[in-house]
Amino acid sequence: MITLYSKTETDFSHNGIGSLDNAIISPIVHWVDNGTFTLEFKYPIHAKHGSEIENSSIIKANDAEAENLFFVYKMTPQMGYVHVFCYQMSYKLAFNSINDTFVVDKNGAQALAQISNQTQYKHNFKFSSDIMTVASSRIVRKNPIEILLDSSLDQSFVNRWGGHIIRHKFNIAMNKSYSNTSENYTIRHRKDLKGYEANIDESTVVTRIRPLGYDGLMLPELYVDSPLIDAYTEPRIGQFEYSKVKVKQKVDDEEGFDTIQEAYAELRRLARLEFSDKKVDVPHASYKIEFVALEDTEEYKDLQSLTKLNAGDWVTVVHEQDGIKIKAQIVEYTYNPLTNHYINIILGNYQKSFTSTVSKLVDSKVKEVSDVAETALTSANGKSKITHSSVQPKNPNEGDSWVRPNPSDISETQWLIWDSEKWVTEMDSATQVKKGHVISEINVSDEEILIQADKIHISGQTKIDDASITGAKILNLDAGKIKTGILQAINIRGVNIEGSTLVSSSSDNQASITINSGTQQFKNINGQTTGALSNTFDGGTGIANGLAIIKYPSQIFSINAGIVGNSRPIFQIPASANSGNLTANFFGQLKFENIQPLDGSDIWVTAPYGKSVVLGNSGNGKLIADSNGASVFGNFTTFNGSKNAAHVTRQGIRATPAYETAESYLGDIGQNYTQKNNEVWIEIDQLFSDTVNTDINYQVFLQAYCDAKIWVEDFRSDRFLIKSDKPFSRFAWEIKAKRRGYENDRLVLQDVNNEKIEEIYKENEETNNG
Numbered sequence: 001m002i003t004l005y006s007k008t009e010t011d012f013s014h015n016g017i018g019s020l021d022n023a024i025i026s027p028i029v030h031w032v033d034n035g036t037f038t039l040e041f042k043y044p045i046h047a048k049h050g051s052e053i054e055n056s057s058i059i060k061a062n063d064a065e066a067e068n069l070f071f072v073y074k075m076t077p078q079m080g081y082v083h084v085f086c087y088q089m090s091y092k093l094a095f096n097s098i099n100d101t102f103v104v105d106k107n108g109a110q111a112l113a114q115i116s117n118q119t120q121y122k123h124n125f126k127f128s129s130d131i132m133t134v135a136s137s138r139i140v141r142k143n144p145i146e147i148l149l150d151s152s153l154d155q156s157f158v159n160r161w162g163g164h165i166i167r168h169k170f171n172i173a174m175n176k177s178y179s180n181t182s183e184n185y186t187i188r189h190r191k192d193l194k195g196y197e198a199n200i201d202e203s204t205v206v207t208r209i210r211p212l213g214y215d216g217l218m219l220p221e222l223y224v225d226s227p228l229i230d231a232y233t234e235p236r237i238g239q240f241e242y243s244k245v246k247v248k249q250k251v252d253d254e255e256g257f258d259t260i261q262e263a264y265a266e267l268r269r270l271a272r273l274e275f276s277d278k279k280v281d282v283p284h285a286s287y288k289i290e291f292v293a294l295e296d297t298e299e300y301k302d303l304q305s306l307t308k309l310n311a312g313d314w315v316t317v318v319h320e321q322d323g324i325k326i327k328a329q330i331v332e333y334t335y336n337p338l339t340n341h342y343i344n345i346i347l348g349n350y351q352k353s354f355t356s357t358v359s360k361l362v363d364s365k366v367k368e369v370s371d372v373a374e375t376a377l378t379s380a381n382g383k384s385k386i387t388h389s390s391v392q393p394k395n396p397n398e399g400d401s402w403v404r405p406n407p408s409d410i411s412e413t414q415w416l417i418w419d420s421e422k423w424v425t426e427m428d429s430a431t432q433v434k435k436g437h438v439i440s441e442i443n444v445s446d447e448e449i450l451i452q453a454d455k456i457h458i459s460g461q462t463k464i465d466d467a468s469i470t471g472a473k474i475l476n477l478d479a480g481k482i483k484t485g486i487l488q489a490i491n492i493r494g495v496n497i498e499g500s501t502l503v504s505s506s507s508d509n510q511a512s513i514t515i516n517s518g519t520q521q522f523k524n525i526n527g528q529t530t531g532a533l534s535n536t537f538d539g540g541t542g543i544a545n546g547l548a549i550i551k552y553p554s555q556i557f558s559i560n561a562g563i564v565g566n567s568r569p570i571f572q573i574p575a576s577a578n579s580g581n582l583t584a585n586f587f588g589q590l591k592f593e594n595i596q597p598l599d600g601s602d603i604w605v606t607a608p609y610g611k612s613v614v615l616g617n618s619g620n621g622k623l624i625a626d627s628n629g630a631s632v633f634g635n636f637t638t639f640n641g642s643k644n645a646a647h648v649t650r651q652g653i654r655a656t657p658a659y660e661t662a663e664s665y666l667g668d669i670g671q672n673y674t675q676k677n678n679e680v681w682i683e684i685d686q687l688f689s690d691t692v693n694t695d696i697n698y699q700v701f702l703q704a705y706c707d708a709k710i711w712v713e714d715f716r717s718d719r720f721l722i723k724s725d726k727p728f729s730r731f732a733w734e735i736k737a738k739r740r741g742y743e744n745d746r747l748v749l750q751d752v753n754n755e756k757i758e759e760i761y762k763e764n765e766e767t768n769n770g
Contacts, residue, residue: 002027002041002337004049007056010124012069012169016060023047025081027338029063031311033178033331034149034158034165037063037088039070042081050082059086061337065310069169077554077575080526089125090167093144096120100690103137108161108174111137115144115157129174135160140690140740148174164312178312201284206238207231209274211267214246214256219264224271226281238280242270282326315347392423530555553578637750664742666692671732674710674724682733683719692737694718699737705730 002024005016020043027041039061044050057072070086077083101118103111108131116127118139137155139147148157148165157163157174166173207226212218229235247263248256257263274280309315309330317326328347335342386401387393393402396418406414416423510527513520520533529552536546551557551573560567569587577583607613609627616622622633644655668688674680684694692698694717702722704710708729714721722731 001060003060004053005058005060007054007058007071009058012058012060016058017052018049020049020059021338023049024338027061027336028343029061029068029335029337031063031333031335033311034151035332037090037167039086039088039337040084042078042083045077045080045082053082053084058089059084062335062340063337064333064335064342066168068167080528088167089170090165090172091145093119093123093125094146095143096123097141097143098139098147100140101138103135103139105134105136107132107134108157108163111135111157111161112172112174115139115147119144125170125172127172127174129161129163131161131163131174131176133161148172202232202236203284204280205232205236205283206274206280208235208237209271209280210237210239211245211271212239212241213263213267214243217246217263217267219267224268226275228275228281236281240271240274242267245270279327309342309345396423524555528555531557551577663746664739665736666739667734667736669732669734671705671730672722673728673730674708674722674726676727678725678727678729679713679721679723681719681721684717684735689718691740693740693743694737696738696743698735701734701736703732705732 002020003016004018004020005012009016020041023044025042025044027039030036030038030040039059043053053072053075055072055075059070059072060067061070062068069089071089071092072084072086073091074085075082076085096119098115098118099120101114103114106114108129109127112127112129116123116125137147137157137160139155142153142155146153146156150156151158153159161174163174163176164178166175166178207229209224209226210218210222211224223237225235244255245263245266246256247260248258257266311330311333313330315328315330317328330345330347332346333342334344385393385397386403393400396402398418398420400418402416402418402423404414404416414425416425509525510523511525512523512527514523515521519535521529522531524530531552532550534548534550535544536548537543538545549557554575556575557573558569559571560569562568569585572585572587574583574585605613607626612624612626614622614624616624616633624631624633642655643658643660645658646653646655666688668685670682672680672682698715700712700715700720702710702712706726706729708724708726710722710724710729710731712720713723720735722733724731
């Protein structure tokens with residue numbers, strides 16, 4: 001069951017606000033090993049709980065292993081439905097932060113305990129780990145989720161301790177493997193098996209290793225062969241270097257083997273480990289199994305076991321003709337929590353080690369294995385079946401439904417019903433009365449009746465109580481007799497329309513415009529009020545003073561470019577905007593080059609006192625201007641100009657350019673003198689050390705203020721030692737250290753080509769020359 005809870009709920013043992021099962025559409029759980037863990041679904045806005053789902057609501061649903069908790073982070077209204085996006089509860093930690101903590105020489109459990117205790121505010125999550133590896137990590141201004149999983153961060157948990165994250169409700173574990181009780185499944189590779197596809201990449205296979213020790217040490221026989229060498233048409237030779245394997249040159253050497261025979265034995269052992277542990281003699285492989293094709297088929301019996309896979313389970317694929325076995329593990333899946341079955345799973349085989357010295361070999365990547373095409377639900381009557389699929393269901397019963405992509409427009413769906421002979425649309429399934437059967441069929445059913453003929457003539461007085469005439473020629477119609485109802489598809493010329501509503505509607509289009517006391521109210525094809533044009537009034541006098549375009553809650557107001565049905569927004573007020581959240585979005589370029597202000601002055605973008613002007617995108621790049629000045633968040637790059645500070649001088653405002661280097665350095669300057677013992681330790685300012693990385697090489701420059709010889713004797717992460725050949729020698733010092741987080745940046749290549757630079761210079765030249 002998929003259950004909705006309030007965003008403040010802490011007890012999930014009851015049924016919360018209610019079950020979403022009866023109306024929920026296409027629920028999907030997506031899990032990636034050490035990656036994303038999400039739930040998304042659609043829900044009718046007017047269904048039982050449609051108005052109760054909101055951002056931060058909590059959803060309880062099954063993943064492929066057990067019951068789990070997710071929270072709503074985004075909602076997108078779409079044509080009478082709301083598209084709901086959720087994260088697993090662990091992502092709540094992304095809102096928290098760790099300011100500064102140094103994990104020193106701790107195992108996995110100890111490291112997680114310190115990380116958990118150092119968050120900016122308390123949380124409800126419990127951490128655990130079975131990793132005994134001892135490591136260290138310096139964590140500065142990061143949230144717990146990126147510290148756990150971001151492999152691009154050198155200090156992250158997965159980089160320092162390794163492991164796999166396990167997320168269950170409010171419990172988070174980082175363990176050596178995803179499951180300690182993983183199952184092993186075996187399937188057999190067959191090239192001609194319908195519904196089964198295999199991708200076998202032998203480009204990185206090595207079956208004959210030439211091990212190379214220190215100073216070119218090689219085996220007398222040169223090579224070590226894989227047990228699988230005969231599985232391929234020829235040997236695949238690769239050279240592996242083991243620089244630590246060497247023979248002692250002197251008896252008292254600390255490193256190396258005593259005899260060359262011992263060194264040879266070690267080279268052979270290391271080479272065999274490449275085959276047994278790192279599987280360099282096994283191809284990279286991916287397997288795609290379409291589970292729908294397996295139904296009731298004896299030859300697919302061993303493949304059906306894959307529907308029982310859990311995260312962390314292993315699958316051995318036996319290639320009998322090639323004499324090899326390839327092991328693959330489930331590393332990603334999408335899952336339907338309503339029907340409790342996989343939509344697709346992804347298996348990946350052994351990855352080559354990142355520490356391998358064979359740089360020519362590419363690390364194996366995870367590939368998609370299976371994509372289950374069919375999702376079948378049983379309707380409320382317990383008999384008919386609703387199938388969501390692009391593949392025609394097998395053995396349908398009368399009344400079964402098939403929801404498929406519309407062949408005329410695959411972005412839409414089409415609903416078909418089985419009438420015991422063929423699949424028909426709802427419109428086709430109405431009772432049809434053909435020639436010769438009119439008298440016998442009329443009045444026998446309350447359902448819809450179709451009278452089909454080239455011409456139908458009804459004589460005498462005829463009364464139709466309730467009808468829809470889609471096409472007709474009516475002679476001598478007295479318009480004065482039309483008192484109520486709706487006139488559709490007509491031309492009206494030279495008249496005044498008295499009344500309040502203009503409607504364009506049908507069974508599937510309820511759009512309308514209502515005019516009332518000067519206000520025009522607009523409804524969309526679903527009958528929802530989307531906006532209005534309304535008079536505005538002076539708050540003091542009550543006198544009308546203008547016109548307002550009003551966007552209703554959860555709706556979008558947009559100015560588009562293009563044609564109806566194929567346009568894109570230029571200006572948009574999003575659905576989330578309201579009287580308490582004044583937000584508008586611009587798309588494309590906002591240019592003022594052809595606009596001349598009426599007063600001839602410059603164009604200004606300003607905010608009220610105490611507020612800020614923010615220019616930026618949805619990421620980290622922002623320019624913020626407020627009463628204190630301007631701030632840039634993210635990288636700031638000047639392409640056509642210089643970076644200067646302005647100063648007031650006796651000869652006007654003068655600019656001083658910034659001093660720049662090829663790498664990202666920050667500096668500090670001071671002065672001191674050596675003591676009686678001809679030395680002095682200079683402490684690095686703690687605030688300055690927060691901005692730079694002094695754990696790596698930094699530079700110190702000295703200037704003597706006397707005739708003594710002065711030099712830098714020692715470097716530490718928090719201080720450096722200055723010595724002189726005379727006591728009490730005065731000097732000035734300057735330290736330059738690499739900015740923290742930018743240690744590897746050097747003349748960083750910009751994402752702007754020469755043509756763009758030329759365009760900027762040309763534009764600047766044209767502006768300067770008028």
